[in-house]
Amino acid sequence: MINLELAAQHQETYDNLMQVAEHMMRPYSRKYDKEEHSYPREMEEVAKLLAGNRDSRAGQEKSDKAQDGAPQIKNGANLMAVTAYEALCWGDAGLMLAMPGRGLGNAAISAVGTPEQVAKYGSSYAAMCITEPGTGSDSANISTTAVADGDEWILNGEKIFVTDGERCDTLVVWATLDKSLGKAAIKSFIVEKGTPGCEVTRLEHKMGIRASDTAAISFTDCRIPKANILGTAAVATNAQERKKAFGGVMQTFDNTRPPVAAMAIGVGRAALDLTRQILQKEGVELDFDKKPGNVSAIEAELYKMEAEWHAARLLVRKAAWMADNKQPNSLEASMCKAKAGRTGNYIALRCVELCQSLGYSEHELLEIFARDSKILDIFEGTQQIQQLIVARRVLEKSSSELK
Amino acid sequence: MTTTAQNLLFDLTLTDDQRMTRDTIARFAAAEIRPQARVGDTAATDFYQKTVDLGLTLMPIPEALGGAGVERSAVSNVLNAVDLAHGDLAMALGAISPLAFVNTVLDQGTQSQQEKYLPRFCAEEFVPATTALMEPRATFEPTQLTTTATRNDNGFVLNGVKTMVPLGLDAELVLVIAVLDGEGPAAFIIEDTPNGMQRTLESHMGLETVQLATLAFDKVQLGEDTLLGDSGFDLQRFIDLSRIGICALAVGCCQAVLDYVKEYCNERIAFGEPITNRQSVAFMIADIAIELESMRLMTWRGASLAEQGQDFHQQAYLAKVFCAEHAMKIGTDGVQLLGGHGFCCEHPVELWYRNLRAISFLEGVASA
Numbered sequence: 001m002i003n004l005e006l007a008a009q010h011q012e013t014y015d016n017l018m019q020v021a022e023h024m025m026r027p028y029s030r031k032y033d034k035e036e037h038s039y040p041r042e043m044e045e046v047a048k049l050l051a052g053n054r055d056s057r058a059g060q061e062k063s064d065k066a067q068d069g070a071p072q073i074k075n076g077a078n079l080m081a082v083t084a085y086e087a088l089c090w091g092d093a094g095l096m097l098a099m100p101g102r103g104l105g106n107a108a109i110s111a112v113g114t115p116e117q118v119a120k121y122g123s124s125y126a127a128m129c130i131t132e133p134g135t136g137s138d139s140a141n142i143s144t145t146a147v148a149d150g151d152e153w154i155l156n157g158e159k160i161f162v163t164d165g166e167r168c169d170t171l172v173v174w175a176t177l178d179k180s181l182g183k184a185a186i187k188s189f190i191v192e193k194g195t196p197g198c199e200v201t202r203l204e205h206k207m208g209i210r211a212s213d214t215a216a217i218s219f220t221d222c223r224i225p226k227a228n229i230l231g232t233a234a235v236a237t238n239a240q241e242r243k244k245a246f247g248g249v250m251q252t253f254d255n256t257r258p259p260v261a262a263m264a265i266g267v268g269r270a271a272l273d274l275t276r277q278i279l280q281k282e283g284v285e286l287d288f289d290k291k292p293g294n295v296s297a298i299e300a301e302l303y304k305m306e307a308e309w310h311a312a313r314l315l316v317r318k319a320a321w322m323a324d325n326k327q328p329n330s331l332e333a334s335m336c337k338a339k340a341g342r343t344g345n346y347i348a349l350r351c352v353e354l355c356q357s358l359g360y361s362e363h364e365l366l367e368i369f370a371r372d373s374k375i376l377d378i379f380e381g382t383q384q385i386q387q388l389i390v391a392r393r394v395l396e397k398s399s400s401e402l403k
Numbered sequence: 404m405t406t407t408a409q410n411l412l413f414d415l416t417l418t419d420d421q422r423m424t425r426d427t428i429a430r431f432a433a434a435e436i437r438p439q440a441r442v443g444d445t446a447a448t449d450f451y452q453k454t455v456d457l458g459l460t461l462m463p464i465p466e467a468l469g470g471a472g473v474e475r476s477a478v479s480n481v482l483n484a485v486d487l488a489h490g491d492l493a494m495a496l497g498a499i500s501p502l503a504f505v506n507t508v509l510d511q512g513t514q515s516q517q518e519k520y521l522p523r524f525c526a527e528e529f530v531p532a533t534t535a536l537m538e539p540r541a542t543f544e545p546t547q548l549t550t551t552a553t554r555n556d557n558g559f560v561l562n563g564v565k566t567m568v569p570l571g572l573d574a575e576l577v578l579v580i581a582v583l584d585g586e587g588p589a590a591f592i593i594e595d596t597p598n599g600m601q602r603t604l605e606s607h608m609g610l611e612t613v614q615l616a617t618l619a620f621d622k623v624q625l626g627e628d629t630l631l632g633d634s635g636f637d638l639q640r641f642i643d644l645s646r647i648g649i650c651a652l653a654v655g656c657c658q659a660v661l662d663y664v665k666e667y668c669n670e671r672i673a674f675g676e677p678i679t680n681r682q683s684v685a686f687m688i689a690d691i692a693i694e695l696e697s698m699r700l701m702t703w704r705g706a707s708l709a710e711q712g713q714d715f716h717q718q719a720y721l722a723k724v725f726c727a728e729h730a731m732k733i734g735t736d737g738v739q740l741l742g743g744h745g746f747c748c749e750h751p752v753e754l755w756y757r758n759l760r761a762i763s764f765l766e767g768v769a770s771a
Contacts, residue, residue, distance in 0.1 A: 307725040311697035391685035
């Protein structure tokens, strides 16, 4: 039965996290934007709270009983994740990314790790190393190498844009076993920080999400145990197997794109809420009554942004709901990331403009939202990559037809 | 519509009934609507008679009045409107105009009004009925009407002009929304054509097959029992339900655009390959798909809130704002993607472009 409101349990979590965001994150937004790369220790409290929340709730609700063969509907971990990410990024996107204890690498380990790997590294603080100086969206083109040598793998190469790269304990590194074999030879490896040959060479200075550390990491004859490969070491030999192998790697994005899209939604909401608050003091109020053509330009623009924001959020929730219910959601995951990424950025930038000097000034947080929002339309797949994926799916095109 | 206190899950699954109805309506739209979208009024009468078999108006009317007594569902109404408009927006609007009348009488009419007007919608003959809210002004605002009614000894005297009334020329029942002197918004059920009422068929850039008419009222005397309900008219609710219905029509038409450009552009060869191999074309189509899905979810949300008896005013408003903007963008991109061919009437995209232009300012029709 069609219902697009959150289930009570998820709504409650959302409300609670909005409180956390307001009282435990917002007060530090300006501080850690100024003190780039410094460790936001106040977030340890928040992380503890979130971990407690995770443990006390399975985060799963099911429809009472399957009616006449209809599948049982679930509102589970994916919907919970987009709900939580949205609320926490309403607090602060940079601080949320800097939340100690959980990185993007954890998702990869829990998705494809063996029981032994999960036991050993599952609860470590794991970052993800994919991007290289010469390889961004074309992640099949990476040139970091992994060579088998006795009981070890030897890694060589340079990785950039590693979120949590300095603070983490563990790295999940994409490397190729043989570049001439293409996508199928790309595997991921678990590297413990402190392994000789693995070195953080630089931290990036960024326009936004400054609380989050973004590292460049080099691997020079870095030796790791043979058991630290995620998945099989075998390289698929036929075209179908090759496609499947890399497809498996890329599929993790189907689960990670909706939460990142939710981050953009959170930042957009933060900008809209603050803008409406500022404008209210100057007499601009929304009553959702007159048609946009019959109100002031500023009011009409706020209606438009509200509409775009709600639409983007519904796309995010749809993609997450599909994942919860084991429906293939590649198309919807990319749709929501494309829509949320550009909408969050549009709203945040426009809000600064609508508030003029107040929006541009560091007295308010609007200008931080506007800077932070840009990255959310870039990482986890740029706007253009999402459009490419949506277009291929809608038009039923292969990547060789629609490049 | 029922108020439900149960804890619902977020869910996008149609009920079995909704799925079956969709199949029926989608088949009807493909067979009976799409081929006639350009035929115009000569085919219209015959077409509307055929819609009776769909049972659109029969469904929500209580069994005691001869109907099927199926609980009125805004979501189901939306799904139906989407699929009908996938055939043709104008014909869909005509087909559901009687339903807008019926729904509003069920929603806000008195028992005796329901008994008087609704049984005829359960018969085998199509009953042309409609709603009239819009007025011919550039700054028209549905909550600021200039059509007025004043009380006199015999009932009410109605003055004013209504425009863009679907089936307005032939409708035997018209629900006219006006301001009742000193009492606020009011709706009047007008049967046939009383003295002082003039119906004029208008020509527009689109929506031709639905026969949009202007209805002028010059000191029209209406009986006491023509006033809908007995405790004032909830104009906002009427506007909001109609906005959801109009959004549904837009979703259906935009789906037609997407389906059409997908097939055409995949087959159209330029520079030695399908034009969809180029990102500039492919990304336009990707964006149509993304915004269309957004339109659909916004519309569903407004409808599901209404159906649950929750406050749905803000979501209905935002759905309309969203659909108003994106429906036209999809309409114009649909023509663009076919190039010069899109501009020619050999393809339907120019028809959809003209029809979609009306979405942003249409009000008070297609009530969900």
